[in-house]
Amino acid sequence: MDLFDMRRNFSLKTLEENEVLSNPIDMFQIWLKEAIDSKSMEPNAMTLSTATKDGKPSSRVVLLKQVKTEGFVFFTNYESKKGKQIADNNYCALNFVWHELERQVRIEGIAGKISGEESDTYFEVRPEKSKLGAWASPQSQIIPDRAYLEALNMDYNLKFKGKDIPRPENWGGYIVKPYLIEFWQGRPNRLHDRIQYILTDNGWKIERLAP
Ligand SMILES: Cc1cc2nc3c(=O)[nH]c(=O)nc-3n(C[C@H](O)[C@H](O)[C@H](O)COP(=O)(O)O)c2cc1C
Numbered sequence: 001m002d003l004f005d006m007r008r009n010f011s012l013k014t015l016e017e018n019e020v021l022s023n024p025i026d027m028f029q030i031w032l033k034e035a036i037d038s039k040s041m042e043p044n045a046m047t048l049s050t051a052t053k054d055g056k057p058s059s060r061v062v063l064l065k066q067v068k069t070e071g072f073v074f075f076t077n078y079e080s081k082k083g084k085q086i087a088d089n090n091y092c093a094l095n096f097v098w099h100e101l102e103r104q105v106r107i108e109g110i111a112g113k114i115s116g117e118e119s120d121t122y123f124e125v126r127p128e129k130s131k132l133g134a135w136a137s138p139q140s141q142i143i144p145d146r147a148y149l150e151a152l153n154m155d156y157n158l159k160f161k162g163k164d165i166p167r168p169e170n171w172g173g174y175i176v177k178p179y180l181i182e183f184w185q186g187r188p189n190r191l192h193d194r195i196q197y198i199l200t201d202n203g204w205k206i207e208r209l210a211p
Helices: 024-037 081-088 116-125 128-136 146-159
Strands: 045-051 057-067 072-077 091-098 103-113 171-185 193-200 203-208
Touching: 024 057, 024 091, 024 103, 024 171, 045 072, 045 081, 057 081, 072 081, 072 116, 116 171, 128 146
Parallel strands: none
Antiparallel strands: 045 057, 045 091, 057 072, 072 171, 091 103, 103 171, 171 193, 193 203
């Protein structure tokens, strides 16, 4: 395996200042739809980076579940490692990579919890087994073994048998409200296109970055 020799010359598309929309969330919606149409695997999967109060970062993949005019929504356990980091430091970053389109989107923003009612709306449409999983998993905590998790799952299965499964209090959504969004389009010979939006007092400012 020779990683030194492994590279791809990007040539599918271009990204010009005169073709981008003035609002980056509208622009994101177009790119997301194109990623879905391109049969990209898990097009709504994004890397979420959070950090501790003193700036030690950590990343993991979560699923984008809603794009609102104000930001990007995902769901998780509020007591997980990411949940604790967001409680201490609400700055975070999101990253999408759509290899089929040779595209990347980078987002920087501020995370906050969505309302309990909004979280309920999504929880209600989840499959029953996912609902039980939300109850059974003490996400990010150390557990003795797999059997422990399966026993917890079984306990909740019995507890809620024949009943509606409510949303656990410690499970719900966050919205990341962006102040920076960058659209990256791979181009030949590493001369890629990068268009960055930064939120200013006068709205979104659009600039080109060197690749
Ligand atoms: C494709 C993919 C999608 C995922 N989606 C979610 C998600 O939407 N919410 C979530 O809490 N974890 C999701 N996970 C698991 C997270 O990556 C992570 O393991 C978990 O949230 C615990 O992270 P933490 O300990 O940093 O809080 C996903 C993982 C993958 C690979």
